[in-house]
Amino acid sequence: MMGPSCEEMARRSTSGEMDSAAFLTRIFMRMHMAMCNHCKKFLSQMKLISNTVQKRFGENPDPARVAALKKRLLD
Amino acid sequence: MPAQTTAFAEIVDANTGYLLRAAIGFGLGSVDAEDLVAETFKTFLEIQDRFEGRSSVRTFLYGILYRKNLERSRKSVREMPVDPIEGIFKERFDSRGMWQNPPRGPDLEAVSEETEGLILECLDGLVEQQRAAFYFKEVERMTAEEVCNTLEIKSTHLRVLLFRARNGLRECLERKWEAKQ
Structure with missing residues (x-):
């Protein structure tokens, strides 16, 4: 397969190198993704993990608790 | 005042x-x-x-x-120099870098409360530094530079932390999911 290997795809996508990759590399990575079901699944699992963590921890804490904590900090 | x-x-x-x-x-x-x-x-x-x-x-x-x-x-800021996830990751690929042990388990097309529960259990297995890097990147959506400033690490170290955190979570999810099948 032309372009990055599956191992490179998985390594780059999990270490955060995807965004900083050169333009041509990104094109090859997209082409690879379109053809490789295993890499597609790998990235889909990464997205699932990311979505789950965002859902669990991304919400703002209870405003009453935050207000009580602010009061504690400033008293 | x-x-x-x-x-x-x-x-x-x-x-x-x-x-x-x-x-x-x-x-x-x-x-x-x-x-x-x-x-x-x-x-x-x-x-x-x-x-x-x-x-x-x-x-x-x-x-x-x-x-x-x-x-x-009370844990050290430093991570162990050798993390088992590096070896586990390598073993998934053959000498040409192709999958020889492809990913298994749930993905975006099979989301359930049970799966989410497994992921959150796995999150508790990350060491502090990995968890913090992962949190700031995924939840707070910080740039790599901001995470590096916050954790006082270099960008190369951040890439290692994120690689280990994400692959550690994925391997853990696969393991837990298969144990339930």
Whole structure:
């Protein structure tokens, strides 16, 4: 397969190198993704993990608790 | 109210919710998370002269929060030089870099409460540094530069932390999911 290997795809996508990759590399990575079901699944699992963590921890804490904590900090 | 006190009150007002959310994101329970935020502001008052304005006040506070959490957990800031995830990852590929042991288990097309529960269980298995890097990147959507400033690490180290965190979570999810089949 032309372009990055599956191992490179998985390594780059999990270490955060995807965004900083050169333009041509990104094109090859997209082409690879379109053809490789295993890499597609790998990235889909990464997205699932990311979505789950965002859902669990991304919400703002209870405003009453935050207000009580602010009061504690400033008293 | 003196100007300095007013400025501190404004900083508390603008950042308490974010710090509390991050403390919970680090895996602390409610009471411990609130105590950690209180310790963070106490330290901020002690060392605020060191704030040089190169990052935002919030990033500076996140850095204090992170280091206070490490102190509380009494674990070393340094990671073990060899993480088993490196070897586990390599074994999934053949000499040409093609999958020889492809990923298994749930993905975006098979989301369930049970799967989400497994992922959250796996999150507790990450070491503090990996978890913090992962939290700041995935939940707070910080740039790589901001995460590096907060954790006081270089970009190469951040890439290693994220690689280990994400692959560690994925391997753990696959393992737990298969154990339930």
